[in-house]
Amino acid sequence: MRFIGEELYEAFFKGYTIKQWGLHPSALPASVLKRIPVRFNYNxxxxxxxxxxxxxxxxxxxxxxxxxxxxxxxxxxxxFTQEMRTDYDHVFFSGALDAFYSCQYGRLEYRTLDFKKIICQSDYQGCAVMNYCSIDTPYTRITEHKYFSPWERHEASICYQEYSRECEAGDIPYYPVRRADKMDLLNKYLSRAKKEKNITFIGRLGTYRYLDMDITIAEALQTADVYLTSLYEQKEMPAFTVTV
Known part of the structure; x- marks a missing residue:
């Protein structure tokens, strides 16, 4: 709030955060809100x-x-089943951390997405991604894919509206929800996972962190380096190669 003021907070942050996370901004860690860039220019x-x-x-x-x-x-x-682990020298698990243990301590919290396809015979919104911050608009953003490749020419356009909601059993978990009041449950899984042998948990779901694609790929390459080094030096590979 102190960086942008109440007016911009109400216009851009509050409604969008409630739609995206199903929570008031005050219930989320500051790291989530800091993902939204604030600039004082026309970039x-x-x-x-x-x-x-x-x-x-x-x-x-x-x-x-x-x-x-x-x-x-x-x-x-x-x-994936636990029995598969015996078929390999080492496993790199990028699935949901709680699902690895069949949610024995309870389900961690995630958000999932529903998509609505829009086909337009011309331009729809004139840009690749438009975010809709008002709480009165049910979707969070619309992606118009042809604008990701402006060197191509397409008369028609395919867009997708995104609707964020609570992830239930059977849904695809997209976003881990790290809440301060739910850390005890997460720590139970992390504590158990850190004791595992011959397995490393990776990615957004495996480490239960909200990661962008570039960070996820960089961490995967880093994990590969750590694994190769551990083989060369005959050391034990850790369950996590990042701080969780």
């Missing part, structure tokens, strides 16, 4: 990174190229 970029970009042929092609590597086997529609 409308969300990120401050010196280099920004997307894969030349899109994320689908990038991931496809990775998983089609001869040393990678992909099995779909198969849930």
């Amino acid at each position: 409308d970029n969300y990120f401050n990174h010196k280099f920004q970009g997307i894969p030349k042929f899109g994320y689908t092609q990038m991931v496809k190229s990775i998983v089609e590597h001869e040393n990678i086997a992909v099995e779909l529609c198969r849930s």
Whole structure:
């Protein structure tokens, strides 16, 4: 509040935060609110990174190229079970931390998303992403994908509205909700996980942290380096390679 004042807080932060997280901003850690950049100029970029970009042929092609590597086997529609651990020297688990233990201590809190597809025969909103901060608008943002690749020409447009809600059993968990009043439950899982052998928890769900894609990828590469070093030095690989 002291950085932006009450007027901007009410206009941009309060309603959007309630929609996105289902909580009043006061119930969330400051790190969540600090994710929204505040500028005093006309720069409308969300990120401050010196280099920004997307894969030349899109994320689908990038991931496809990775998983089609001869040393990678992909099995779909198969849930992880503890018995699988005996098949490998080491496991890197990027699923939900509480799900790894079958939610024995209770379910951690997550937010999930519902998407509504919009097909427009022209431009829809004129930019890649527009966030809707008013509490009276049910969706949080609209993404118009063709604006991510302005070097291409598309007359029609495909957009998606995003609706945030509480993640229930069977939903896809998108956002871990780290609340100060719920840390006891998280710490139970973290304490148990840190004692595990031959497994490392990674990613947004595995470490129960709200991470952007660039940080997630950087941490994955860092984890790979730690693992290779541990093999070379014949040391035990930790359950977490980051501070959780």
